[in-house]
Amino acid sequence: MPNLTTECRIAAIGKHVGEVVTVHGWVYNTRSSGKLHFVILRDGTGLLQCIISKNDVSDEVFLAASELTQESSVRVSGVVREDKRAPGGYEMHVHDLHVVQLAEDYPIKLKEHGVEFLMDNRHLWLRTPRQASIMRIRHTVVKACRDFLDDRGFLLVDAPILTPAACEGTTTLFETDYFGEKAYLSQSGQLYNEANAMAFGKVYCFGPTFRAEKSKTRRHLVEFWMVEPEIAFCNLEECMQLQEEMITYIVCSVLERNARDLETLERDTEALRRVVPPFPRISYDEAVELLRSKGMDFTWGEDFGAPDETVISQAFDKPVFVHHYPAQCKAFYMQPDPDRPELVLSADLLASEGYGEIIGGGQRIHDRVVLEQRMNEHALPEDPYRWYVDLRRYGSVPHSGFGLGIERTVAWICGTQHVREVIPYPRLLNRIYP
């Protein structure tokens, strides 16, 4: 079918008032008053109300419009008009309509659905306005992470996903067959980051991460994305400063670029506007004291559980750093505190409003003897880590880094109930479909 009009995406429709344009999209919903059809069109950038009047179109087009089903793909042409009655403020008075494919009975209705049904239909669920807003915010968060680090001279050096051994030795790994040998899906790029930081000074990796833990909570995914910066010649305090600047940059980017999406999600943006440096910093000792003052039973030396983290984060109105953890609850590579060897120079960043830990990081051991001693205590095999120890032989320097969980950050910024909603195809315990 010949088409000589301007093609236009719905997000830009306001620039074409009075003009004849063509829009490609999918039918979000239809209504009819007999000789007047209202077709709400969706094109991935927004929604547009199209008016199809029996007086304005051929009998064929009017018949085709009356037979449209939800999610049918179409091409429509018509005049753009400003109209307060239309959602979004603009509508199209259609001259012509071409049905690309008439959709079969569509499973996802505009009414409520249960979680299991929506997850089974994730490939279709992504088409709904709420999910579109979440994916746009995720895009902004990822772009903001990259822009922030790129602007500060970081080099993207990605770590391998197939690895010969555990990075941290704590969580369960996915095992795979590597031409007859065992290999594992990466749970962190951090050890490789340390090598890369000694090569390039300031680096980051950005990729998927896999944890075979049988976690079943709103904060856990089996496959999730993490951005991990690593900086040579950097101590814990400098590392925390970088983190709060980065989180602030991310939140500001979303507030600037996704105002309408935050509105769709009914997110309280006041809480997000409070996210500016400096973030409160409390030591592990102070956090334990805080928990006890709230009447919670807590043994020094244990790691905080989810309810503990919630209580700590609720004591502040922005994200809070907890630093100087006991060595026993952190990974083997954490630098001991010179003043109190039972502590390590680590810091976690807890998101506000009970979303839990979004960053884990700290200063790494730069002394070979100390590192080998810790590896012994953790009963780690020598061979797979030989290259890692090597880094302490050739120009070792104090260095720090952290891992930022993309999904937890997006869930916090969006205010969603569960991290499964903020990744396109969540991998969960008991779910690898679709």
Next chain:
RNA sequence: UCCUCGUUAGCUCAAUGGUAGAGCACUCGGCUGUUAACCGAGGGGUUGCAGGUUCGAGCCCUGCACGAGGAGCCA
């Protein structure tokens, strides 16, 4: 792995141990400004699976499967 709750129409949910229902969706009809449109009619069920108790089980009991929320672990 543990604790709690759940599984009835395509979807969301009702139904004292006594004939399995509603709204939405779908099909047909009506309507020229609708806003998850509305009005009328119609089709649609092995009540998760397997046993048991009972004159009779969607409902009570046992086991299993699947799902949800939480714990542990962590981003």
